[in-house]
Amino acid sequence: MIRVGRARAHTNIALIKYWGKRDKALFLPMNSSLSLTLDAFYTDTEVVFDAHLTEDYFFLNGQAQSPEETSKISRFLDLFRQETGENRNAKVTSYNFVPTAAGLASSASAFAALSLAVSEALSLDWDRQTLSTFARRGSGSSTRSLFGGFVEWQMGTGSKDSYAVPIDPADWDIGMIVLAINTERKSISSRVGMDHTVATSPFYPAWISSAKTDLEAIKEAIKHKDLVKVGQITEHNGMKMHATTLSADPPFTYFEPESIRVQGLVRHVREELGLPAYMTMDAGPNVKVLCRASDMTSLVEALAKQFPKEKIITSRPGPAAYALTEEAWLETVAVFEASDE
Numbered sequence: 001m002i003r004v005g006r007a008r009a010h011t012n013i014a015l016i017k018y019w020g021k022r023d024k025a026l027f028l029p030m031n032s033s034l035s036l037t038l039d040a041f042y043t044d045t046e047v048v049f050d051a052h053l054t055e056d057y058f059f060l061n062g063q064a065q066s067p068e069e070t071s072k073i074s075r076f077l078d079l080f081r082q083e084t085g086e087n088r089n090a091k092v093t094s095y096n097f098v099p100t101a102a103g104l105a106s107s108a109s110a111f112a113a114l115s116l117a118v119s120e121a122l123s124l125d126w127d128r129q130t131l132s133t134f135a136r137r138g139s140g141s142s143t144r145s146l147f148g149g150f151v152e153w154q155m156g157t158g159s160k161d162s163y164a165v166p167i168d169p170a171d172w173d174i175g176m177i178v179l180a181i182n183t184e185r186k187s188i189s190s191r192v193g194m195d196h197t198v199a200t201s202p203f204y205p206a207w208i209s210s211a212k213t214d215l216e217a218i219k220e221a222i223k224h225k226d227l228v229k230v231g232q233i234t235e236h237n238g239m240k241m242h243a244t245t246l247s248a249d250p251p252f253t254y255f256e257p258e259s260i261r262v263q264g265l266v267r268h269v270r271e272e273l274g275l276p277a278y279m280t281m282d283a284g285p286n287v288k289v290l291c292r293a294s295d296m297t298s299l300v301e302a303l304a305k306q307f308p309k310e311k312i313i314t315s316r317p318g319p320a321a322y323a324l325t326e327e328a329w330l331e332t333v334a335v336f337e338a339s340d341e
């Protein structure tokens with residue numbers, strides 16, 4: 001007998017960043033974080049538990065993955081197997097719908113989609129919060145991708161209460177523009193970067209207290225649908241996170257020369273057009289701009305005067321992760337194969 005589950009999860013961009021773990025094995029964060037789920041980028045995943053399989057298999061974007069990548073998925077599936085008594089091996093098939101030019105990490109959508117697909121396959125009746133505590137063990141930011149709109153990952157007191165909760169559906173005038181800055185340089189992974197920062201930056205305690213204040217302030221601003229406030233807090237919080245990398249020992253940064261130029265461009269366009277447009281950056285060189293959805297066309301037009309238009313991607317807020325029917329899954333495979341030709 002086989003058991004099959006399929007799910008889609010959208011990626012998210014943190015407005016209040018997750019930066020540091022207090023427990024690396026359990027992926028417990030040093031601070032609570034808050035994100036916006038994005039409509040434009042997502043992962044679709046199918047998991048098949050099958051007694052005939054002699055080991056786990058993992059296919060990503062049509063390619064069989066290395067033993068190393070597959071064992072990461074196996075260890076993640078083991079968490080569910082241990083909890084439920086399921087003992088079959090599984091075949092996991094995933095497709096990432098993240099424009100290659102975007103250069104966005106997809107671990108958030110990947111582990112959220114896999115968690116929900118497993119939950120579907122095994123008919124688990126867990127609530128989303130519990131599921132997000134499992135997703136967390138694959139990648140911290142994936143807790144937030146199980147939900148849509150604005151989402152808070154509460155740091156919790158232990159493993160059982162460190163999960164994400166939806167804060168607001170973001171069904172107001174909200175958009176995000178991604179300015180994709182490609183780079184040859186392989187950046188330091190967020191996992192390594194955050195550990196190094198926690199261990200060595202003398203500014204880290206200030207980051208923690210500041211992130212707490214920012215989180216309360218942004219939740220208040222979201223409640224009032226005050227996009228200017230939300231944007232100002234987002235921009236300040238992101239820069240504070242990056243300041244902790246510059247103060248680590250040895251220091252490092254995710255900023256590329258082009259990132260700094262684009263930061264200036266965003267400020268220039270904001271002032272020139274008099275529109276709310278606030279930037280944030282993650283563990284890579286790309287710049288993301290929080291703005292009103294209704295302003296995206298004029299902002300893109302202004303940004304495109306000094307940045308390649310084909311590397312500007314716009315998105316609206318995205319929904320919570322959801323199960324896919326077999327029909328929807330076949331459509332996913334067909335769409336991917338057509339785009340891959």
Ligand code: 2P0
Nearest residue numbers: 014017018139140141190191282283
């Ligand atoms: C965030 N980032 O809140 C922060 C801001 C990057 C910068 O979450 O080690 O891939 O798998 O828990 O989730 C990226 O970190 O790290 C991230 P792990 P993850 O979005």
